[in-house]
Amino acid sequence: MRWSWLFLSLLLGFTGCAHPGVPTLPASHGHLMFAMEAFQSKKGLPASGMWDVAIGGEEAPRPPLELEPAQAPLVFEEAVRTLRGTPGEDAALSAFRDIVAACDAGLAEACGFASKAFTRPEPVSPAALTYPEALLRQGAFAFMVFQCRIGADGQVRDCKVVEGARLPGVEQSLAAIQAARYRPVTLSGHPVSVDYTFNVRFVPQGITLNRHQELDWARLRVRQNPESRSAWLNLALELAKHAPEDPLYLQAVTRTHFLSPRSGWAASEAAWQLVQSGQYAPALGAVRPFVRRSHNPYVLETAAAARFGLKQCTAALAEQQKAVELLPAEWPAQERERFQRKLQDYQSACAPPKAVSAATDPR
Template identity: 50%
Template sequence: MRWHLLFLFLLVVPTGCAHRLRPSDLPPPAASHGHLALAMEAFLRDPASYEQRVARNPVLAGGISSGTSLEAPVLELEAGQAPGVFNEAVQTLAGKPTEAQIVQALGDLHAACDADHEPACQFLKEQNLPPARIQGWVTHPKERSLSFRSEYAVVVLQCRIGLDGRVRDCQVIEDGSGHPSQHLIAQLGESRYRPWTLAGHAATTSYAFTFNLRHGGPADDELSLEQRLGWARLRVAHFPQSGGAWTNLAMQLAVHAPEDPDYPKVLAQAHALAPSFQWTATEMAWHRVQAGQYAAALMALRPVIRRSVMGDSPNPYVLETAAAAHFGLSQCAEALAEQQKAVGLLPAEWPAPERERFQRKLQDYQSACAAPKAVSAATGPR
């Protein structure tokens, strides 16, 4: 069996400055809110990547488990507390902190950022550096295959990267037939990584590796919609503790079957396993807004709302969802600020009905906040 590594970044369609978008590069007019939010993520990475990244992609949540996990204490700060907490964390990092103090400082910085203290967000953006491979390479398992059809698998490994840059203590979260995880673990063990650092201070961290594998079949072979949905359901059945499997199924349903009766339950399970993942948090919050659960919606968004704007291209659907939740709580200033930012961030190429809906919602909020009346925060896509 010969497995090929399929990394999602290889699915990007190369484009030049003069590339003109085709209708297939944008989501359809009747797309659900979750579909639109996912399509926007793809658009912000590459405007011409929607079809391969979203519409035909069998592994939509390929990167859900990839990242750094540190057991930093979760704090909730008022805006007035954030500057002091931020200054104390920076002072700690200016000295010679222990590993425990580094982790504590990370939690404090995140809490200050979540409380809208911009210097904390900027500090994290510049000084919070994830592990990076500096030596070694991971290749596919070299086994002979006579198959004329493509077979797919996702391997998710939860490992630790130490101060020495070695990958160790890997646990298998998802695996494929023939256990390709063992081959991948052996290769990771021979690799070296730059450890996670905060302001130049390294610490041991938990790190998840996700590998998308395929063997057999022609190079241009791809799964049908029925096969993609079937495989997504099979993954959660075989690996019920995999946040990536549940998030992939939720995304597939949001894109292809948003009216599926299983969707709310699948989304809830995906959010429970990956509450800090931007798409699941935003979609969970949007569903709570539709149900009038505005405070609960903001709770779901809290881990991602401030951090979402730390990137170079914030997703307008995150901000739109936050605006709707704030408006439902009669927090006019916050609702107007978030919706105004969302409107301003929408790409000019984005479908006109969506751009008009965002602008119309902003006008609704402005009118209601000037002269309070019954305006629903929940009006929008499914």
């Protein structure tokens, strides 16, 4: 028997198999957005804030700081000065939040700094996971999810079982995860604590689930674990790829967004669904926190559509133009043409009416 284990990290948020590379059409908006993020990550682009990020040690995260554009440069400058010094963990976290707030207020320099300042955790001594004997004898497929924290010292602690609490070997797997060591997350080189979700998937040798089995497994996970954000995200991504027409897709996206409000993919796809039903204001509210930090054309396309629906022509044109520019040359030609047509539609609709000259009196 063999086993494999996959993790849901703070930025990548992938469950199941990742899908790097150029997607084939037709494909849903949600799947194309996911595929774009994987493609850009593979190309080495900076993190864009698409996935659920939870840093610091707060049980209840503080509300995000909201800045006016005029305030952003000074706040950014002070935060950078802090990070270039020798701040403690709390001070580093506070400074980073201020930089993100300056980015959200429209300061491009802050967005670039935030992307480069943040480094993901890297395993130094990975979890020594082994296939539980009871599952091995049964030849069983199993999934376990553990919500933990990786401390500023790289130790894994404060774990709780989110899925698979009654499975054989769960305590053994949990102990292996807690014994792992990581290079911690850093903000401009300063180590900080971070929430981290481990998805452990045990697969019997020679067994590969087909598309329908993956979907059935995803549905079973949410039925058994209705409060698991990992299970709902997995279901939403599987449906986005294989069955976006399924009525459960909208529910899965909405539920994922509710359970993971900091997940850029869930927020952006929820916003896209709202745009399709003409709910432009709530759509813009959902996607706006992720637009400034995102390099993903599908996030920008969503924001542009919401703004156009709200008759914010200048902003809609700017977002769609940026989306067009960010589409890679390798991307399907049909998609690049669709983005360009939408830009032209906005340009035509937003053009000022032509002046009508007064008729000359023939008398």
